[in-house]
Amino acid sequence: MTENQAIERLSTMIGEKRLKHTLGVRDTAIELAKEHNVDVEKARWAALLHDCAKKISNNLLLQRAEEFGIVIDDICKRVPALLHAPVGAEIAKREFGIDDEDILNAISLHTLGHKDMTTLDKIIFLADYIEPNRDCKAINQLREDIEGKSLDEAIQMACENTIKYNLEEGRVIHPQSIELRNSLISD
Numbered sequence: 114m115t116e117n118q119a120i121e122r123l124s125t126m127i128g129e130k131r132l133k134h135t136l137g138v139r140d141t142a143i144e145l146a147k148e149h150n151v152d153v154e155k156a157r158w159a160a161l162l163h164d165c166a167k168k169i170s171n172n173l174l175l176q177r178a179e180e181f182g183i184v185i186d187d188i189c190k191r192v193p194a195l196l197h198a199p200v201g202a203e204i205a206k207r208e209f210g211i212d213d214e215d216i217l218n219a220i221s222l223h224t225l226g227h228k229d230m231t232t233l234d235k236i237i238f239l240a241d242y243i244e245p246n247r248d249c250k251a252i253n254q255l256r257e258d259i260e261g262k263s264l265d266e267a268i269q270m271a272c273e274n275t276i277k278y279n280l281e282e283g284r285v286i287h288p289q290s291i292e293l294r295n296s297l298i299s300d
């Protein structure tokens with residue numbers, strides 16, 4: 114499948130606003146990949162497909178996750194929206210023909226992150242957060258704060274922002290994000 118064919122198909126799955134975000138993530142991920150000597154094509158495809166399951170309803174996400182053999186932990190049962198990442202990876206494989214495990218893992222980990230992320234995983238996680246079409250005060254501040262910082266420092270800030278946001282909203286926090294955050298703190 115060519116990139117244009119993938120974008121065409123995506124546009125029927127995620128709508129115009131999410132597609133604009135996706136293209137922003139793609140451009141940011143490609144820039145970061147060049148900066149960190151990561152395979153640009155892997156970054157392109159992981160970014161393009163990271164949100165392909167974003168518009169699937171909670172009930173259907175739970176159904177698909179079960180069907181695909183994805184582990185549904187207690188937090189994902191309570192916040193099925195989190196499953197759009199691992200379900201998206203499975204859709205990328207089945208419907209977009211992606212068989213590269215690095216790309217599929219990056220899609221799967223893009224929302225929660227993981228303490229053992231590869232550089233590609235980190236790039237997609239960060240690009241999803243800072244791409245130029247995502248607009249809110251905290252993110253504008255984060256874009257300034259990460260100037261000149263390492264990838265891990267930027268990931269830590271993005272991860273802490275997500276944890277703070279979910280705390281402020283009174284939402285549950287997935288332990289995987291806490292583990293990621295703790296792994297980035299040096300004692």
Ligand SMILES: Nc1ncnc2c1ncn2[C@@H]1O[C@H](COP(=O)(O)OP(=O)(O)O)[C@@H](O)[C@H]1O
Binds near residue numbers: 284286287
């Ligand atoms: N670490 C986390 N723990 C629990 N819920 C989370 C976590 N990160 C994100 N969420 C929740 O999962 C949903 C999807 O998050 P996300 O994909 O980051 O949304 P968006 O890309 O639309 O900003 C949101 O309801 C968000 O609050």
